[in-house]
Amino acid sequence: MSEATAKQGPDTRARILDAAEALFMTHGFEATSMRMITSQAGVNLAAVNYHFGSKDALIQEVFRRRLTELNRDRLAALEAEEAVVGGAPLKPSKIVAAFFGVSLKMAADTEHGGATFMRLLGRTYTEPNEFVRQFLAEEYAEVVQRFMDALYRALPDVPREEILWRFHFMMGAMSYAIAGTDALKLFAGDFDDEDPTRLMPRLMSFLLGGLRAPLPEEVIESRTIRRDAA
């Protein structure tokens, strides 16, 4: 059934990428073999090495294909908000909505495989594989820097280290919300469908609540002391 899917269709590269994306999400990188990928895609075993060179190169291409678009959209959303306010600092809610709204929009796109990819991406942030982590970090470097700068300007009184941590927490919450719904289902049986449309407002409320939470006492104290000393 599954390997008979789209037996024709000339674009071998795209079929391999789609099959690999879905299988990586379901089984992980190591547990997904070339034979699983090629049979699911309906192509010859050697096709992956011919078109991509190696399994590692295929993994990279699976991510690059989507991340290029995703991060372009995120930057576009941020710049659109910045254009509205001119040179003034953005509201934190606008920055958070730009970053995570684009993410959730792709996660809601079940038509073109965006949902599959976002679930894969969510679990890949904690991927042990060194080269995958390295690659992800490179792909994200610019976008994260731009968003962090926007947050620094939006919250000039909050220590930068604190903003960094909270952005990290937000990334974690989002990734689990997208990638870990299975875990949640198992936590509680009385849990109905996972409509991504309703996920967006839920997550956004939570993230903004966390971002705007009062600073931990320890940080406030150490800052006060530091100010006194200066």
Next chain:
Amino acid sequence: MSEATAKQGPDTRARILDAAEALFMTHGFEATSMRMITSQAGVNLAAVNYHFGSKDALIQEVFRRRLTELNRDRLAALEAEEAVVGGAPLKPSKIVAAFFGVSLKMAADTEHGGATFMRLLGRTYTEPNEFVRQFLAEEYAEVVQRFMDALYRALPDVPREEILWRFHFMMGAMSYAIAGTDALKLFAGDFDDEDPTRLMPRLMSFLLGGLRAPLPEEVIESRTIRRDAA
């Protein structure tokens, strides 16, 4: 060097478990071979199958050894708080502190491998491997139910589904905070050490801010409508 570690020491089982725990954290389950584990532990290749039966059974035992203690401590922390207030509902902050405080305490224990395990556990919540997820869900079922019940009582006006989601978000934020510090380091170069002592207040502020955030409009509206209809 590493495989020469503790060449003596009679407790073969414990040495295997320690080696497996560390290697699973660094490389993942699939990428960690029996030969890596046994050579790191300084035992014979067949020792794993002799003492545990199979690689899958070893994985289970790695988790059970720690999770039993972790979840017992979490329940104890919750019951201690409940004892203080008698039969009255707990404050949400106390519930959250009981659950995540115990987690972070283990994550801060670098002496007995607790830190290693918590990082492993964090990435395992999104583990693709079906049997690992199933096992984790079983181990967690009781504890999560007890904490959810406490939260339901603490927040009687918040829809249960909403609490469930926010608990899920909180789990994600914590897991990334513990397991994904590498990703954060790569996000921003200017990031100093990861002192777990300071992580605790940071994370707790964020989690409570998210938990207590105003409900998304959509939820409030739908509840109002439902009330009107009823």
Next chain:
DNA sequence: GTATGATTCAAACGAACGTTTGAACAGGAT
């Protein structure tokens, strides 16, 4: 029609995997 370059194919490669085997070794109890 035939030459050319890109793609597909069946088959095989060596390496690494998890697991099994049967002998060797240990230490107490009889």
Next chain:
DNA sequence: ATCCTGTTCAAACGTTCGTTTGAATCATAC
């Protein structure tokens, strides 16, 4: 001294892995 039970050991098992190979097939240009 002998047996017994639990443990360790070197070696091998069959399977699957990612990759390579060289011929077959296709499309396009001459």
